[in-house]
Amino acid sequence: xxxxxxxxxxxxxxxxxxxxxxxxxxxxxxxxxxxxxxxxxxxxxxxxxxxxxxxxxxxxxxxxxxxxxxxxxxxxxxxxxxxxxxxxxxxxxxxxxxxxxxxxxxxxxxxxxxxxxxxxxxxxxxxxxxxxxxxxxxxxxxxxxxxxxxxxxxxxxxxxxxxxxxxxxxxxxxxxxxxxxxxxxxxxxxxxxxxxxxxxxxxxxxxxxxxxxxxxxxxxxxx
Amino acid sequence: xxxxxxxxxxxxxxxxxxxxxxxxxxxxxxxxxxxxxxxxxxxxxxxxxxxxxxxxxxxxxxxxxxxxxxxxxxxxxxxxxxxxxxxxxxxxxxxxxxxxxxxxxxxxxxxxxxxxxxxxxxxxxxxxxxxxxxxxxxxxxxxxxxxxxxxxxxxxxxxxxxxxxxxxxxxxxxxxxxxxxxxxxxxxxxxxxxxxxxxxxxxxxxxxxxxxxxxxxxxxxxxxxxxxxxxxxxxxxxxxxxxxxxxxxxxxxxxxxxxxxxxxxxxxxxxxxxxxxxxxxxxxxxxxxxxxxxxxxxxxxxxxxxxxxxxxxxxxxxxxxxxxxxxxxxxxxxxxxxxxxxxxxxxxxxxxxxxxxxxxxxxxxxxxxxxxxxxxxxxxxxxxxxxxxxxxxxxxxxxxxxxxxxxxxxxxxxxxxxxxxxxxxxxxxxxxxxxxxxxxxxxxxxxxxxxxxxxxxxxxxxxxxxxxxxxxxxxxxxxxxxxxxxxxxxxxxxxxxxxxxxxxxxxxxxxxxxxxxxxxxxxxxxxxxxxxxxxxxxxxxxxxxxxxxxxxxxxxxxxxxxxxxxxxxxxxxxxxxxxxxxxxxxxxxxxxxxxxxxxxxxxxxxxxxxxxxxxxxxxxxxxxxxxxxxxxxxxxxxxxxxxxxxxxxxxxxxxxxxxxxxxxxxxxxxxxxxxxxxxxxxxxxxxxxxxxxxxxxxxxxxxxxxxxxxxxxxxxxxxxx
Numbered sequence: 001x002x003x004x005x006x007x008x009x010x011x012x013x014x015x016x017x018x019x020x021x022x023x024x025x026x027x028x029x030x031x032x033x034x035x036x037x038x039x040x041x042x043x044x045x046x047x048x049x050x051x052x053x054x055x056x057x058x059x060x061x062x063x064x065x066x067x068x069x070x071x072x073x074x075x076x077x078x079x080x081x082x083x084x085x086x087x088x089x090x091x092x093x094x095x096x097x098x099x100x101x102x103x104x105x106x107x108x109x110x111x112x113x114x115x116x117x118x119x120x121x122x123x124x125x126x127x128x129x130x131x132x133x134x135x136x137x138x139x140x141x142x143x144x145x146x147x148x149x150x151x152x153x154x155x156x157x158x159x160x161x162x163x164x165x166x167x168x169x170x171x172x173x174x175x176x177x178x179x180x181x182x183x184x185x186x187x188x189x190x191x192x193x194x195x196x197x198x199x200x201x202x203x204x205x206x207x208x209x210x211x212x213x214x215x216x217x218x219x220x221x222x223x
Numbered sequence: 224x225x226x227x228x229x230x231x232x233x234x235x236x237x238x239x240x241x242x243x244x245x246x247x248x249x250x251x252x253x254x255x256x257x258x259x260x261x262x263x264x265x266x267x268x269x270x271x272x273x274x275x276x277x278x279x280x281x282x283x284x285x286x287x288x289x290x291x292x293x294x295x296x297x298x299x300x301x302x303x304x305x306x307x308x309x310x311x312x313x314x315x316x317x318x319x320x321x322x323x324x325x326x327x328x329x330x331x332x333x334x335x336x337x338x339x340x341x342x343x344x345x346x347x348x349x350x351x352x353x354x355x356x357x358x359x360x361x362x363x364x365x366x367x368x369x370x371x372x373x374x375x376x377x378x379x380x381x382x383x384x385x386x387x388x389x390x391x392x393x394x395x396x397x398x399x400x401x402x403x404x405x406x407x408x409x410x411x412x413x414x415x416x417x418x419x420x421x422x423x424x425x426x427x428x429x430x431x432x433x434x435x436x437x438x439x440x441x442x443x444x445x446x447x448x449x450x451x452x453x454x455x456x457x458x459x460x461x462x463x464x465x466x467x468x469x470x471x472x473x474x475x476x477x478x479x480x481x482x483x484x485x486x487x488x489x490x491x492x493x494x495x496x497x498x499x500x501x502x503x504x505x506x507x508x509x510x511x512x513x514x515x516x517x518x519x520x521x522x523x524x525x526x527x528x529x530x531x532x533x534x535x536x537x538x539x540x541x542x543x544x545x546x547x548x549x550x551x552x553x554x555x556x557x558x559x560x561x562x563x564x565x566x567x568x569x570x571x572x573x574x575x576x577x578x579x580x581x582x583x584x585x586x587x588x589x590x591x592x593x594x595x596x597x598x599x600x601x602x603x604x605x606x607x608x609x610x611x612x613x614x615x616x617x618x619x620x621x622x623x624x625x626x627x628x629x630x631x632x633x634x635x636x637x638x639x640x641x642x643x644x645x646x647x648x649x650x651x652x653x654x655x656x657x658x659x660x661x662x663x664x665x666x667x668x669x670x671x672x673x674x675x676x677x678x679x680x681x682x683x684x685x686x687x688x689x690x691x692x693x694x695x696x697x698x699x700x701x702x703x704x705x706x707x708x709x710x711x712x713x714x715x716x717x718x719x720x721x722x723x724x725x726x727x728x729x730x731x732x733x734x735x736x737x738x739x740x741x742x743x744x745x746x747x748x749x750x751x752x753x754x755x756x757x758x759x760x761x762x763x764x765x766x767x768x769x770x771x772x773x774x775x776x777x778x779x780x781x782x783x784x785x786x787x788x789x790x791x792x793x794x795x796x797x798x799x800x801x802x803x804x805x806x807x808x809x810x811x812x813x814x815x816x817x818x819x820x821x822x823x824x825x826x827x828x829x830x831x832x833x834x835x836x837x838x839x840x841x842x843x844x845x846x847x848x849x850x851x852x853x854x855x856x857x858x859x860x861x862x863x864x865x866x867x868x869x870x871x872x873x874x875x876x877x878x879x880x881x882x883x884x885x886x887x888x889x890x891x892x893x894x895x896x897x898x899x900x901x902x903x904x905x906x907x908x909x910x911x912x913x914x915x916x917x918x919x920x921x922x923x924x925x926x927x928x929x930x931x932x933x934x935x936x937x938x939x940x941x942x943x944x
Binding site for chain 2: 009010012013015016019020035050051052054055056057110111112113114140142144195197198201203204205
């Protein structure tokens with residue numbers, strides 16, 4: 001069970017992600033630079049961290065989505081690898097087409113950093129199996145562009161396929177269908193705007209995010 | 224090749240140089256300066272860079288202590304926090320630029336202070352900001368606060384440093400000059416600190432980071448001038464920030480430092496290339512020769528003058544170990560940043576600037592900083608404040624609702640929710656508490672940060688006001704359980720050429736000195752911002768104190784969240800001092816009386832007792848008393864703990880007096896606490912109890928829900944879309 005964190009020049013939650021993964025998996029993930037063209041061998045999980053990969057210039061995640069390493073990440077995902085994208089990582093995954101939908105400017109037009117209440121919509125995924133479906137959890141958001149935009153038809157399709165992983169109880173950013181996190185069709189790619197890695201340590205005011213990393217640990221052991 | 228303009232008296236004046244200062248230049252170099260040289264002198268000798276009006280008084284500040292590794296004079300101050308680690312911090316103003324262009328002005332203020340910290344080899348771990356705006360109803364205030372807060376967020380969030388505290392105030396005195404004071408702190412190993420002094424002759428001087436443009440040319444000179452109605456013309460002097468480049472510059476700089484290639488380093492802040500090159504040469508007793516043809520530029524046909532005075536952001540200058548040039552270049556290539564050798568160190572005391580094979584400047588380097596003018600400005604003591612007149616009868620609930628719903632005392636959530644307060648995953652006490660606290664990464668230690676000043680006290684009584692700013696910072700740190708370590712000061716005043724303004728400055732400095740001595744919190748870095756005047760109207764004296772405290776274990780951390788059923792203990796002497804209080808200002812609209820007395824010995828005893836009580840498990844929560852006194856502090860604790868309160872009856876002085884050196888504590892063990900306080904000779908008494916769903920002030924009550932609504936909507940008029 002090997003994991004890696006992709007590091008873009010403007011990533012700023014890469015260390016936070018690595019700490020949370022190390023805490024749950026018992027080993028430090030490999031840090032992979034965005035200019036690399038190939039991934040380390042034998043990876044089970046790739047995490048794309050939060051931050052401002054290329055300063056959010058052009059569009060959030062747009063330049064990162066086309067950087068050399070992302071081709072390898074897409075191949076990895078298409079072969080059934082586990083990929084987790086948080087915040088900017090979610091934006092990057094949408095830009096690469098690994099997840100549907102788009103993240104746009106928050107409806108209130110301001111950056112929002114606060115802890116929000118989410119509902120775990122499904123426990124049927126390698127990312128959420130340690131939660132109960134319907135469980136409320138408190139996880140911080142910190143973004144300017146977290147407004148998940150999807151057509152009504154897409155929201156319905158995601159709902160029908162049980163691909164909505166998390167939803168907001170009090171929608172902070174205008175996201176379609178209150179969606180906070182979505183799964184890929186094979187349920188092995190998750191993108192979410194909230195930051196579970198900031199709630200995986202009791203010193204930081206709560207541990208509601210820890211079960212996500214525990215779910216991954218479980219998935220990787222049983223894999 | 225452009226021809227440089229002729230030096231005329233008007234040109235000299237346009238550079239902010241007084242006739243006698245120009246004469247000093249003529250005497251120094253024995254000839255008329257070139258246009259580029261005039262620009263260099265104006266950059267080095269303006270108030271912003273030379274501290275010519277303040278230096279005499281800054282020298283009197285206590286700056287040393289057992290934990291101080293580096294005091295003022297470098298990019299930031301450094302304080303030992305044990306285990307081979309240190310905290311590197313400073314606060315700096317970006318007032319003038321923020322008033323002209325709030326988003327970019329505030330953002331680049333953040334950029335500048337972050338650079339000061341990582342230039343010394345420290346990774347920034349926390350930021351704060353102290354903001355002062357004009358009246359909420361002033362037509363400019365809304366645009367300024369929105370722009371400034373977004374600018375700080377836009378920069379800091381992208382850079383990736385948590386903003387964990389700060390201040391926000393409104394007063395008509397800031398209608399024409401807002402204040403934006405940015406604080407940053409970083410963490411470094413004590414044996415891996417980098418300084419600016421160049422060493423070794425013939426070593427390469429390397430330019431790093433973003434390219435040079437025309438932005439900010441003359442910015443430092445602008446920042447040393449008063450405003451008038453030509454202010455819109457000054458917009459091009461404000462720099463444009465690029466936090467993404469700053470983030471890369473930090474990573475590349477820290478990575479480069481780890482390779483051992485860096486001999487000395489200086490960021491390019493005010494007066495850019497000029498100031499940084501002179502600084503490195505001056506500190507290292509060396510000359511510098513620059514070849515401007517090598518400087519990476521992003522605009523065509525830039526003159527030597529423009530390049531020397533550009534304040535383009537996200538740039539660094541360093542002296543490199545020539546043998547490690549390839550390693551250094553590889554690091555900067557990795558981060559896609561410009562890297563160019565633009566000159567070298569020389570043995571002679573000269574600052575030589577070449578451009579297009581032409582000598583553009585050849586000046587004695589040490590004289591540029593060492594011979595800068597220094598003034599002993601005349602000053603007069605501040606006049607005694609108007610005595611406190613008779614007060615109308617008190618309606619405690621109405622007063623409380625007014626205070627807690629006022630823009631000056633309501634919730635700051637609208638501000639700090641626009642900042643990433645948690646990035647780096649070490650924030651253990653986010654904004655909204657007495658101080659912000661971040662864990663020292665990978666340890667159980669933590670650092671607490673606060674920024675404080677009460678300008679209305681400083682106007683009424685500069686000495687007390689200066690001392691009170693330090694005392695309140697001390698109190699905020701103690702209330703979170705931290706041991707206060709040291710301070711940084713950001714001294715914002717009006718025009719120092721007016722004796723009464725200079726009197727405020729001198730009084731505040733004396734008060735600060737007394738307090739940092741008594742409370743053992745030396746000043747290790749700082750910044751002075753003068754000429755904060757518009758059309759002759761000066762700001763309130765605003766010496767912002769940024770303070771840092773250490774928690775040797777997270778177990779020492781105290782919050783302000785009480786639980787229902789717990790008793791409320793007031794620590795410290797209450798005399799009911801209402802002069803210059805928030806009650807007087809916000810509820811009665813009056814500015815009268817003296818500032819409260821600051822008993823530094825009592826302050827220290829109370830602070831030490833709070834930490835001791837926590838260590839002995841005798842308290843469950845603590846909060847400092849400041850603006851709004853007992854009633855406001857109790858209500859803030861009620862809001863934090865989501866519980867009602869029942870507070871003993873009294874008069875306006877009881878509920879809203881602002882006597883210093885006081886804390887409100889929550890406890891379940893009243894008797895043991897009172898005994899401990901008696902032993903420490905600190906006044907303590909039970910003043911009420913937490914619980915229920917009402918705020919009860921004596922006989923009068925109001926539902927907590929109504930207070931909460933007022934607290935949370937106080938900024939609505941300014942912020943709603």
